[in-house]
Amino acid sequence: MQPTPVLCGIGTSLPDNVVTNDDLAAYLDTSDEWIRSRTGIRERRVVRPGTATGDLSLAAAQGALKSSGSASVDLVVLATTTPDHRCPATAPDVATRLGLVGVPAWDLSAVCSGFVYGLACAASFVRAGAARRVLVIGADTYSTITDPGDRATRAVFGDGAGAVVIRAGEPGEPGALGPVSLGSDGSLRDAILVAAGGSRQPLGGDGAARDGRYFAMRGKTVFRHAVERMTEAAERVRAEAGWSGTDVDCLVAHQANLRIVQAVAARLGVPAERCALTIERLGNTAAASIPLTLADAACSGRLRTGSRVLLTAFGGGATWGAAALTWPDVTPVAA
Numbered sequence: 001m002q003p004t005p006v007l008c009g010i011g012t013s014l015p016d017n018v019v020t021n022d023d024l025a026a027y028l029d030t031s032d033e034w035i036r037s038r039t040g041i042r043e044r045r046v047v048r049p050g051t052a053t054g055d056l057s058l059a060a061a062q063g064a065l066k067s068s069g070s071a072s073v074d075l076v077v078l079a080t081t082t083p084d085h086r087c088p089a090t091a092p093d094v095a096t097r098l099g100l101v102g103v104p105a106w107d108l109s110a111v112c113s114g115f116v117y118g119l120a121c122a123a124s125f126v127r128a129g130a131a132r133r134v135l136v137i138g139a140d141t142y143s144t145i146t147d148p149g150d151r152a153t154r155a156v157f158g159d160g161a162g163a164v165v166i167r168a169g170e171p172g173e174p175g176a177l178g179p180v181s182l183g184s185d186g187s188l189r190d191a192i193l194v195a196a197g198g199s200r201q202p203l204g205g206d207g208a209a210r211d212g213r214y215f216a217m218r219g220k221t222v223f224r225h226a227v228e229r230m231t232e233a234a235e236r237v238r239a240e241a242g243w244s245g246t247d248v249d250c251l252v253a254h255q256a257n258l259r260i261v262q263a264v265a266a267r268l269g270v271p272a273e274r275c276a277l278t279i280e281r282l283g284n285t286a287a288a289s290i291p292l293t294l295a296d297a298a299c300s301g302r303l304r305t306g307s308r309v310l311l312t313a314f315g316g317g318a319t320w321g322a323a324a325l326t327w328p329d330v331t332p333v334a335a
């Protein structure tokens, strides 16, 4: 019989540096009131100079491995838009720092949907019998790619990392991953964009290229598509799992904006009190937002062994994805 992918460990890592809305308002034309009412965010964590995505990834991964009860895995997938370097990938370095020399490791680029894409990847390797234990990390440091002078993006994003271990198990076990649905639409490639630094617009000495080096987002367009695609993908996996809206014990949606999470929940018929939320304290942590929110929900008792969990995400590309799982008996480990 085909093995079933089962979540068996979860870890997190957050920078200790808390940046409040008032801190931002001290140097940007913004206010606590604007940010809270438009996004639901009160504060976010931001790395100090010298800390890279790989450092947060390492700490979150160590937590996930400890939480899973074993330090060994067959595969490492790191979802990020903010790798330590343009080249090579960050995952092999993280794997080596974990003592996993020789283990295949790669970065996955699906922006804020990256963690769900990573889960799909891990699930496929496990189902195919090609791996018994897979480490999936979602980590980002958007403070390193957003323009310090851009109130729109600076207010929204925060830094952080979350990781899970997926092992081969049996159907029906708590932690079992159910259906997964992924999608993309490249016609939205300009809605979320770091224009310069790739092969289309290499970073040279000219001013034009430098202008495009920061993360830019067409917020309203992204908002609209995020609600539609996150809902559609979640609907698909929920139907495939045979769950109704009220069967979902916990909706863990990518924490893009409180209003997006609320709109998705309302369309899915999931009661608002069943939405796991970290956006108020962490902002939008991109690929890290789902594992950070899962760990938070488990620590607060919102997730219990056997809880039916629906994950859904939307990100640049555009990409989107959703997954269903039941919650295992695990204790998250925070770095």
Ligand code: UT7
Binding pocket: 029, 030, 031, 034, 035, 038, 039, 112, 151, 152, 153, 155, 156, 218, 219, 220, 222, 223, 226, 256, 257, 260, 284, 286, 314, 315, 316
């Ligand atoms: O994680 C990947 C997916 N990302 C998302 O899903 C993000 C989706 N989008 C959003 O969450 C929202 O669109 C934002 C929070 C980014 C922006 O909120 P909005 O209500 O859509 O505002 P807007 O972009 O339409 O801007 C309205 C006004 C503009 O001023 P003008 O041009 O009307 O004078 C902005 O410059 O609000 C201004 N603005 C701000 N004002 C004060 C934008 N950011 C700020 C700010 N403080 N931080």
